[in-house]
Amino acid sequence: MIPLADLGPIAQLRAGRLPRRLPQLFLGLWLYGVSVAVMVRGDLGASPWDVLHTGLIRHVPLTLGQAVIAMGLLLLLLWIPLREKPGMGTVANAIVIGLSTDVTLALLERPDALLPRVGLMLGGILLCALATAVYIGAQLGRGPRDGLMTGLHRRTGLSIRLVRTALEITVVLVGVLLGGRLGVGTVLFALTIGPITQALLPRFIVALPQRDVSADGARRPRSASAR
Template sequence: MTRRVIQLLVGLALYGFADGLCVQAGLGLDPWTVFAQGVSVHTGIGIGWITNIIGLLVLLLWIPLRQKPGLGTVLNILLVGTFIQLTVTVVPVASGLPAQVAMLLTGVVLVAVASGLYIGAHFGPGPRDGLMTGMHARFGWPIWACRLSVESTVLIAGWFLGGTVGIGTVIFALGIGPLVHVALPLFDSRRRWGRRPAGVEGSLEGPLPQ
């Protein structure tokens, strides 16, 4: 249990750091971060704090879907946005295309590693993924349809609000699935420690396994 909790904490912190690198690369973001950035532009509140607030609001949508949060869900709301905010405060914006590309690719790879860590800890889905799986369970829609409808909506809304959509958005969409596919078995606590934790499942805040 202790090792799983540490793995969860490291994974969530690393996820926020990696997402912050993608923000500072300035080449485009995943849909939810585009939305958070757009809201941040209009409110003046830091993108990391907005990410936490959005996570909390999304969690409220679990109530009619009859979803139950886990420890990973709660810590996801508290930690991911916080580490995004710390990263964009400390790490300067990338200057020049080579530096932007390098920072973006580093961020995407680290997001995959972080996803493998916190999913592999098996402490429950993040709030946004729980929304999609809850829609699937409640309405019977395919996961891909739930994901497409939700993420396309927040992406378009974020874009209109001023969030960054670009080549980084495409790279994230195309690359994160295969990268997580590689990373997840490396950090799966059930496989590594030969135990099956009772009553807990892992999921991914962003690139949900199909």
């Protein structure tokens, strides 16, 4: 599998292949927002973070997409003490997913029958995994929630798995207390999204040119010994 590069925000843009990577980034983010709306319309349980978002909008005058954006921007503020560096994909993630969610919700109604709702739930999970693989594969920065996870991992020394599990349990509990949409879809999402995304990711990682990139983003050709 092509490895994911660990680049700063400037280096991400200077790493090349932007005509391929930028459309892939925005396609993945837009599809992610569609997947959020599809699961919500299935009404059999939202993803862990969307349990929080659906609970939040019961108490504040926001649409679901606006709540996604607001939460993403709030999480970016938490990156400051964690010393995480946002990239283009980070900021786009915080905004595009919310816009796509609201557009899709406006176009898609909740079906009454159970079978179509099960189809929306399953389709939403699969689409979310695909969308995640697509936008991560563009290599233009982590999303606000992923950055919070990796930042806490670095600062606390706890494993990624433990930090992610603790975060998702926390947001689900808070979301439930706020009246969010918890259900079988929430559990199925939590159990399957990681393995499905991992299986799809190798197909979408954009290979970056083989050159060393300094911390300030300046490109340097690889030395003969590094080839």
